[in-house]
Amino acid sequence: MLAKMEEDPQFFNQILWSDESTLKRDGYLNLHNLHSWELENPHLMREDRSQYQFKINDWTGILNGMIIGPFELPGNLTGQSYLEFLQNDLPNLLQEVPEELRESYWLQNDGCPAHYAVPVRAYLNSRYPNRWIGHLGPILWPPRSPDLNPLDFFFTGAV
Template identity: 70%
Template sequence: MPHLYTTEEYANMHLIYGECRYNATAAARLYRERYPNRERYPDHRVFINVHRLLSEGRFPNQVTSEGRPNTSNEDMVLQEVSSTSVRLIEARTGVSKSTAHRILKRNEFHPYHVQRVQSLLPQDYPARLAFCQTMLQKYREDESTLKRDRYMNLHNLHEWHLENPHLMREDRSQYRFKINMWTGILNGKIIGPFELPENLTGEVYLDFIENHLPNLLEDVSLDIYRSIWFQQDGCPAHYTCSVREFLDLEYRGRWIGRSGPISWPARSPDLNPVDFFYWGTLKEKVYSKPLQSLNELREKIAAAVEEINSKSYARLVNRSFLRRCRACISAEGKQFEHLL
C-alpha cells in the first residue's frame, strides 16, 4: 500500500518536520534530500498528519514486519468517519481512498445525502406554523396558488453514518433562469409561463395581473375563477399599495401574500407548489441538454410546460402540499424537507 510507511520512516518525518520549524513543504523537500534512495516520498500533508496524530496521543498507521497494515489504520478511519468524503479521510490520515472505503463498508457505514434547505430565521417559525395551520383548515375549499418562479438549487453531498441521520444544510434560493418569468398552478395544470421585464416594478406587476393574467385564465370556468386563491411572495413589487388594492377587489379575501388576508411566511419555498414541484420538474426537462441562447431556453420551457400539462398532477401536488404542511407543523415551523 503506497500510503503506508514503517515506524522508522514516520520517526524520520517527525524529526525533520520539527527541524524545519513545522514548515511541511520544506520538510518534504529536506526528506527527499536526506534519504535519496528510498522507494517513496511523502508529500507535505503526511508530515502535518503525523505531527497531529502524535500530538493527539495516536500513532500513524504503519506497515508491520509481515507487510500488512497495522490495525490502527482502521481505528483512524473510523475516528474520522464524520468527514464528508473518503478523499478528506485520506488527507487527514494518509490512508488511501480505496482502503478507507473498504473499511467504512466493512463496518456498515453508508454515504447519506446531505440535503440543502432554505435558510430560516427564528422569527420565521411562528409565521410558517400559522400559515400551515390555516391552509390545512381551508383545504376542503377549492383553492389554488399562483406565484412567480424560484427554486432550490440542490447538489449532491454525503456523510458516512451507520444510520440515516437526516442531515441538512441551509442554502438560499437562487434564480435559475436569466429571464424573469411568472407561472402558476391551477388544479395541477400549469398557467403560463409569462415573460416579464427584467426590472419588475409595482407598476409593471400591476399591469400584468390586471391586463395579462385574465388572458392566461380565459379558459378557466367562471365558477372556478371565483374560487381561485392567488398567492405571491414578499417581493417589493408585490407589496405596493396599488397591487394590494387591486387584489383586495379582484380576489377579495382570497389572496396570500405580504399583508394579505393570509400572510405568506418569508423564506418558505418549501411550502409553495411552484417551488417544490414545478421548477424541479421543469428544470430536469429544460436542462437535459446544454442551452445555447435565450430563444432556445424559451422554446425548451414551452415544450416542457406542454409535456407537464399532458399529465395529471393535481392529486400528486395537493397530496404533497398537505404532507408538507403537516411536516412543518410537526417541526414547529423549522426546516422539514430532510425528513420527508
C-alpha cells in the first residue's frame, strides 16, 4: 500500500472500500459500536432488550468520497451469494460513478471467508486483474486486521 501511495498520492481515492454489516436483534443489542461523542451530556437512553427479532446483511462501499449503497444482501453471506452480488448488483450500484473511475478502481475486501472463496477469487482475478485488495489477493488484507477502512471510521458512525 505504501509503495502504491508513493507512486500515486491519489491511490486511496481509486479504492472501492467495502464492508458488510449484519444488523440483528435477537433479544439483545450489541452496544459495542454504539457510541455518542458529545461536548455535553446528551442524556442518551438506549434500549438494550427487545422481543422483536430480525437480521439484515448490508453491503456498503465508499469510492472517491461517494457512498455506494447500502445494499441488502440476501440471508447469510456465502461465497456464492457474494459472487452473485459482485456480478449482478455491484455494477448497478456503480452507475452514478464516472465511467473512467468505474473502469480503473480497485476493490477492497476484508478477511470475510465469503470474500476469498475459490469462485470469488477467480472472478476478482478476471474482473480486477491485479486491482483488488483482500485475503489471498494481489495486495493482501492483513490477517486479523482491525478493518481499517473509511466505512469503520466514517459511515458506521454517521448512520
